[in-house]
Amino acid sequence: MRLFPLITAALVCVALYFAILNRDALVSFASGFVPEPTNAPTEATPEADVADTEEVTDPDDDRIHVVVRRSEAQVTENAVLLRGRTEALRLVDVASEAMGRIISTPIRAGAFVEEGQVMCEIDPGTSQTALEEAQARLAEARARVPEAEARLPEARAMLAQAEAQLASARIDGNAASRLNESGFGSDTRAASAAAGVAGAEAGVESAMAGVQGAEAGVQSALASVRAAEAAVTRAEDAIADLTIYAPFEGLLETDTAELGTLMQPGAICATIIQLDPIKLVGFVPEAQVGRVEVGAMATAQLASGxxxxxxxxxxxxxxxxxxxxxxxxxxxDNSDLTIRDGQTADILIRTEGTPAHLLPASAMTLNDDGQLGVRIVVDGVVEFTPVQMIRDTARGVLLTGLPETADVITVGQEFVTAGVEVRTTLEELTQ
Structure with missing residues (x-):
């Protein structure tokens, strides 16, 4: 059981001896197993490919090295962004025009009212009596008109009679005057004829005054009728003012006047608001007002999302x-009445598309005159181009003022100025 560990330990000791104390002998022994090189082509390694693709630079080239992005202009939606709010189409305080006590049951705030619906009623008091009195005076005035008009024909007839008498007197006067001149008539008769003419003329003038008086009587009667009609109209309007109607359909922002409240002219019965449709109100800076037109489509995001x-x-x-x-x-449109008056809104008004370049904000710089722009490379030489920023986005800024295609310096733009020759490397764009 202990034989294998002893053999393993012996082999490890031998290996350590050759690796540390007799390394040359170990290398000579291992070199006998390496195959001899052949003339067959070998497959290129990835490291060799990378070395081959690297740019070979001249060590004597002292030009500054910059990184550029080849940018092409694309038509972008050049919208106008505003900060605004919602505003009701109508918001009116409905006030009373009459004085009196409220006799109607109040309608509570939040209720929807139709156009023409009764909101407040005032006690009529003596208004109906005043109307009846005015109507009676109107009837009396109208009855006087035929009487005045009847006097006018009589006065005109008397005028015609007086004119006829004047004509007869003038004929008699002419005859008496001629007879007196020829010696066949006396002076007394001629004087009497002249007096008759003068009397006839006075009668005509009196008759004309009578006609004018009759016409004045007719005009006075008609004026009395008009005054009585105006009084009736005032009485009817006073009665109409006792009932206050909704001027348009909408929602009540306040309760209507409470039962028993004493209303004065100008006192508010209720506040009514119309929210459908609703307005979005913003304020355009004078630099962008030329880009907004009536009829343009717009979108907005409310504070509620x-x-x-x-x-x-x-x-x-x-x-x-x-x-x-x-x-x-x-x-x-606010047909569901979910949008309220006074909500904050971010408004985006659409305008015509504008060719623009999408570049990183870090590419922008300032020249010696303080102009905002970017530095581009044209035929290996740096140029400064002023730009205007349309808007900022998550991917960069949209700029106008550049050529259709431009090599924009994105790294090293702060180390070069216009007119400097540079070496460039194209930036690799990644998603």
Whole structure:
């Protein structure tokens, strides 16, 4: 049972002796088992492939080495991002126009009311009596109109009679005057004829005054009718103001006036809000207002996480004096009334696509004038190109201002300036 451990220990001792104390003899013994090399081609190792593919550089080349990314412009959705809020389509405090006590049972907040539904009723008091009095005065005024109109034909007939008498008097006066001139008539007769003409003219003037008085009487009667009609209208409006109706369908934000409350003109009966459809309201900076158009589609994410979609219906033509921004409104369907007034929303308004380059934010730099841009390589020479950033994304920033295809320096851009010759290595893009 102990023979095998003893043999194993002896062999280990021999191996250690040759490995440590007599290494040369061990190497000579092992070299006898190595096969001789042949002229047959051998398969290239991966290490050799890597060595062959490595770039052979000139040790005397003192150009700075940079890494570039070959970027091509792609049309990207150039949306306008705004921070806004939801806003009710209508929010109205329905107020009273009459004074009196409420006699209707209140409707509680949160109830849905239809357009024209009664919300508050006020005690009519003596309003009905005032209406009946006004109607009686109207009937009296209307009865006076025929009487006044009947006097007008009589006055006109008297005017016609006076005009006829004036014509007759003038004929008699002319005849008497001619006879007196020819010596066949006396002066007394001529004077009497002239007096008759003057009297006839006075009668015509009196008759004309009578006609004008009759016409004035008719106008006065008609004015009395109109005044009585206005009084009736006021009485009817006063009665109509005693009942307050919902101006549109919506939800009550407050209870309607409590039973027994004394209402004064201007006192609020209830607050009603309309949420379908609902508006998204944002404010566009003046630098981006030219990219927004009425009718453009927009999406928004609410603070609750819900996403909604709508259409731009209004873009202000006047900027806010303090913020220099322009109000934009987007109409959104809210038939289920899940969106509330005043919720915060991140709004994205779609615009026409713009060619842009997707590059890492680290590729951007500043030139000596403080311009934001990137450094590109053209025929081995560095150039600085100013850029504009459209927006930031998880994969990088979208930039405009570059050529359709550009070799953008992504490593080493801070160590070179425009006009410097460089050695480049293309960056390997990985997903």
């Amino acid at each position: 819900d996403q909604v979609q709508g259409e731009v219906t209004f873009l202000s033509r006047s900027a806010d004096d303090r913020t220099r921004t322009f109000r934009v409104e987007i109409m959104v």
